[in-house]
Amino acid sequence: MTTPRTRRRAGLPTVVGLLALLAFVYWPVLGGQLFAGRDLFRIFFPDSAFLLESLRAGEVPLWNPYLRLGQPFAATLYSQVYYPPRWAAVLLTGPIVSMTVMQLGHVVLAAVGVFLLCRRRRTSWAAAVVAGTTFGLSVLMTRLGTQQNVVDAAAWSGFIVGAALDLQRRPGRGPLARLAVYGALSLFAGSPETTLWQGLVAVLAAGGAPRCVPEARARSVALVTAGFALAALLAAVALLPTAEFARNSLRAQESWRWPLVWSMSWPQVLSAMWPLADWPRDHYWGEDQWFILSVFLGTLPCALAALGALRGPRRARPFAVAALVLVALSLGRHFAPAAWVLLHVPPFSLFRYPVKYFVGAAFCVSVLSAFGVDALGRLARRLRPSRLRAAVALVGMVGAMAVLGPVARRLSMRAAAEAGAPWVPLCLGLAALVVLWPRGGFARPRQVRRGVALLAVLEVAASHALLGRTGYARLAPLLRPFSLRVFLPQPYPGRISVDIQGPEDPSRGGTGNTVERSLEQLIPNRFVEARLPALEGSGAPEPVYSEVFHDAGQRTVFDLAGVTHYLRNGPPPYDDLELLHTADDGTTLSRSRTALPRxxxxxxxxxxxxxxxxxxxxxxxxxxxxxxxxxxxxxxxxxxxxxxxxxxxxxxxxxxxxxxxxxxxxxxxxxxxxxxxxxxxxxxxxxxxxxxxxxxxxxxxxxxxxxxxxxxxxxFRLGLALSALSGLGLAAVLLRRPRARKTPSVS
Structure with missing residues (x-):
């Protein structure tokens, strides 16, 4: 039995270990570097700059005048206009540093949420540490930091499912309110697909509770569904403008050509436990998804998750079912049943990135890995350990490490799979040695759990060294202003055109030099940081006429839109333009005399x-x-x-x-x-x-x-009214005192 004293004794090493692992995974930050990956400078740096500009002006940033002749800003959910942590980070640290602060804070939040959920599900302390580490500090979550809205929304998963389980066990105002608030925070974080799979997992977890009669199961599902409905009402101020923008975008058209883009391929599913099994990937818009740069969770956590699904308690089964469903959905166009659901069944049909559901599968695998650690501890009681068995396991591990690579080559797996093959038997073999090595006394199951947990955490750390880290850059270059601004009039009355669709678009890289080039060329949306209105723009959803108007690249459109200046990675696009400046890297700034006034x-x-x-x-x-x-x-x-x-x-x-x-x-x-x-x-x-x-x-x-x-x-006005009324109603219910029961008088 766990006592407060044992919890304190275990808690301090856990916190220290988590901080040490966090420092190892994000060690460039300790050296003064910042996250500078793909979509950070494509979208999140410019959006943060505009959000800060609006907050300082004391207004809600509903409209971005700099992008695509102007478009809704708060209606793009990933702008996180109503997400309190984004406000705090941007106001306190600025638009550039805030993205790194957000990433660090939310991976810790993700790890803590899963840890607490597993403890609530009665797993051991060591098992909960494995689960929290696997989800919050895996390569998947770290490399996903360039998609900050997905990380932020996923960080609330443990708290959401925990609140749903509390609501199932003790229906009442408190658990319902927590579920609604956590769900609303996930929606405000700006990844609705994430909130959708969180709802799916929460319903399965609450409805699949063991020893639950059908009536109680139906009531649990109804209560959890009501909690998410209330979350949607609380977030209506963001959701209603988003729905309006979607109706007025390319996505509302039947001819939209990007359904199910970035579906997981089968080799990528395998790469969750087999490092490098999906490399080299297909070209950027090919069969492989490029939304998540690495989906590796770890060989040992995945093996433990399989054990937890097969040998764990009944309360683990809903997470196993959810994991299978979400993996199938993440395959998208590569799995016909999933493709049909994603194309034809609302609300799944509203979204285009199937790979986002794999983040939900990773969450379920993390929780299942905790059940697997405890199952392995129970199994250790029935196994007779011996040095001979341990030696056989060691020989088997070495043999598998030598053989698995050539087998991968014979199976025509991808080229890099052979290099990652030894990792799989190494991790599994070391875990077998922990289980089979002789120990005495009643502490053996606990020692097995702790030993396997330590191996799993070390694998998470080692995987970052094996697979590399995401892009980082120094702060000073990121804060350097747009150098060609001096060649533009002050104030700027016209519009600028940037080569967003050009062949040298650096938004697909992740190095510091790429970030600097993107600022000097204002690609893709960095003209927002310079407060220069542009004809073009990047980001979803795309305005309904963007392909034939904003991105047409026609001189007539440039003149009609009032484009007075052109910034190109190369010579000016038209012979009659006046060349104002040529930068050292070949970037040119030129002026047009034919543009109409705005x-x-x-x-x-x-x-x-x-x-x-x-x-x-x-x-x-x-x-x-x-x-x-x-x-x-x-x-x-x-x-x-x-x-x-x-x-x-x-x-x-x-x-x-x-x-x-x-x-x-x-x-x-x-x-x-x-x-x-x-x-x-x-x-x-x-x-x-x-x-x-x-x-x-x-x-x-x-x-x-x-x-x-x-x-x-x-x-916006209707959404604000719904959010305000829902918030006030929720507060009134929580603050209302329960009526005192009348005691019968004694005559």
Whole structure:
């Protein structure tokens, strides 16, 4: 029986060991380096910079004016606008350092959550340490740090499932509130697929509890489902704008060409326990996924998980079922039943990255590994240890290490699988030696558990040395400002075009030099950090016209969008551009004299189809200079004349212009047309029309006018109301005192 004294004696070494392993895994951070992987500088550095800018301005960052002529910001869940840890990290440490702080904090949170869950499931202390280490500090979780939103959401898994089990055992307000809050934090972290698999695991764990009658099982499932429904209501302020953005993106189109992109391949599933079994991987958009750079969990943890599933208690079975289901889903297009579910069954059909479900499988494997450690301890009581058996195990281990590599080559496995083959028998053989080596007394099962746990933790540490670490960079280069900014006017009235789709896109690398190049070329979204509005942009979801408009690469689109400057990794894209500067690495900055202003007047308008508008936008004669091609509104045919447009305010969510219309005219603003924008003309509400396929236009009578645009989306207001009401209702229920029972009077 575990006493408070034994818990304290075990707790201090555990904490010290966790910190030591954390320091080993992230040792570059101790040397002053920071995380600088793929999507960190593609998305999270720019998003953090804009979030900080908005927070300092005292406004909720609903709209990003710098990206793709402007697009919703809070509606991209991975922006984590409503996630409290992101606010704290960005405000206290800045947009660059905050990503490393977030990663370190959340891997510790993930490890602690799984540890506490396993202890709640009555596993031994050593077994819980194996589970927490496997999930929080594995190569998978560390290399996944470039996808910060996935790590942040997954870190709440142990707490979510633990709250669901508490709700199953003792239904009440407290467990329900904890489940809802943890679920809402997972949603605010910005990876809805993660919250989806967390809900699946929680339902299976609560509904599959042993010795549970069908009525109680149904009640448990209903309560856990209600907890996640309440979590969704608490997160409605983020979810409703996200749903609106998805409806107005390429993903809402049946012709969208990226369903089930980045599905796990079968060799990658094997590589969870066999290091390098999936290398070399197929090309970037090939059969292998590149979302998670390594899925290796460890040979010994995976073997222990299999033992826990087969020989563990009944309470381990829901995690075994969940692991199999999530592995199948992660295969996506490589497993026909999973592909059908992911394409046709809501809510799975709403998402495109099947590999994210493998993070859930890793969570279940981690929990099962704890049951496996204890099962191995029980098995040790029935095995008669001897030096002879240990010697046989040692010989078998050495023989397997010598033979498994050639066998892998004969089986036509991938080239690097042979190099990783000795790792598998080495880890399993050492575990066998721990079990078979003679020991006396009643402490033997405990010693076996501790010995195997130590081996599993050491394997996690050694796997980082074997498979390498993610990209790091020094802080000073990351804080260096965009050097070519001095060649641009202050303030900057136009737009810039960057070569996001170019062949030298560095976003797929992870070295410090790559990060520096990305800033100097503003690739992919680093123009946001320089506060330069751009035509292009990177990130999901993609606006509905992005492929044919923002990313078309046509001179007519550049001129219509007001692109005054071009930044290219090479010569300027057009001969008539004025070259302003050539950097040492060949990057050029050039200026255009043909770009339209970002707001202009036309006295002609036609109501056309989208196909006709696109044709007009692409026409070399550029008819949009004098004619607005509208999706709605009234046609207009007036003689061309000269008016005047002056910007008074160009904020992120509020714009104001002074306009002198020489005749009845349409004011065309080369910002994105999107639901939620409202317009007033001289204080009176005016309709906004979609012009030239993707822009905004307002009809003005002749004369002087003040035109104001404000972004006030109904999805945000309704979501905020639902979140506020749900939060207040939850607080009222928790704070309500239970009624005192009346005691019968004695006469």
């Amino acid at each position: 707001a202009f007047l036309v006295q002609r308008a036609r109501v056309v189809t989208d196909a006709q508008a696109l044709a007009a936008v692409m026409e070399d004669s550029q008819p949009f200079r004098h004619t607005a091609f509208l999706a709605s509104g009234a046609p207009l045919e007036r003689p061309s004349c000269t008016g005047a447009v002056e910007w008074v305010l160009q904020g992120a969510q509020h714009q104001e212009l002074k306009v002198e219309a020489c005749d009845e005219s349409y004011l065309v603003v080369s910002d994105s047309h999107y639901p939620g924008w409202t317009a007033t003309v001289d204080g009176q509400e005016a309709p906004i029309h979609r012009a030239d396929l993707a822009l905004r236009a307002v009809l003005l009578p002749r004369g002087a006018h003040t035109v104001r645009f404000d972004y006030r989306p109904l999805s």
